[in-house]
Amino acid sequence: MKKGFVFDLDGVITDTAKYHFIAWRDLAKEINIDVDLKFNEQLKGISRMDSLERILAHGGRSDDFTPEEKAALAEKKNTHYVELLQSLTPADLLPGVHDFLDGAQANQVPCAIASASKNAPFILEKLGVADRFAAIVDPASLHKGKPDPEIFVKAAELLGFQPEECVGFEDAQAGLDGIKACGMYAVGVLSGEPLHGADITVHQLTELDIPELLQK
Incomplete structure (x- = not known):
């Protein structure tokens, strides 16, 4: 019997990938690196600093910046990203998310966010x-x-459960691999790239029956 739901944020609850892409693209351009949408797929689900390191490696500039300069670059990207997020509204929830969260509440299933984004509280607000x-x-x-x-x-742990007592929701392969590695039941949310290893895949959360999911 499952007792809790654990959600990734970007690509599952909302889609801020376009804002991440704009912010990273603009930063990369300032340091003479070209980042396109195809390369941007590599940045989904990983941390800000890991994303920066991949961009620098992509442009052959991994050794051109001190740790302090890299931290400043990452912070500059985040400032731009947060500015772009100011336009978010409840209308930016992905289809079916509001109803699914209503269903979780009705079934008394506590929910947690497991996102690499340090802006998660702001985005949820x-x-x-x-x-x-x-x-x-x-x-x-x-x-x-x-x-x-x-x-x-x-x-x-924050919900008071063991991983195997929870269901995890992810749209990125890196996150899905993390869910499976700790023994959670994994729901893959398809948003473009194929996902491997999910226990079930859906395009929208409303394709899921919550009481049935809790029996997994």
């Missing part, structure tokens, strides 16, 4: 669903990023 989540994992408290399962273990 803008979307009008912050009160639907009993816990949000602070990425700064983690030692390893996805695909390491640490973030999902932490989310289950």
Whole structure:
């Protein structure tokens, strides 16, 4: 019997990938690196610093910046990203998410957010669903990023459950690998790239029956 739901944020609850792409593209351009949408797929589900390192490697500039300069670049990207997020509203919830969260509440299933984004609390407030989540994992408290399962273990812990007592929802392969690595039941949310290893895949959360899901 499952007792809790653990959600990735971007690509599952809302889609801020376009804002991430714009912010990374603009930053990369400033340091003479070209980033396109295809390359951007590699940045989904991983941390800000890991994304920056991939961009620098992509442009052959991994050794051109000190750790302090890299931190400043990452912060500059985030400032631009947060500015872009100001336009978010509850209308930016992905289709079916509001009804699914209503269903979780009706079935007394506590929910947590397991996202690499340090902006998760702000995003949830803008979307009008912050009160639907009993816990949000602070990425700064983690030692390893996805695909390491640490973030999902932490989310289950914050809900008061073991990982195997929870269902995890992810749209990125790195996150899905993390869910499976800690023994959670994995729901893959298809948003473009194929997903491998999910226990079930859907395009929208409304394709799922919550009481049935809790029996997994």
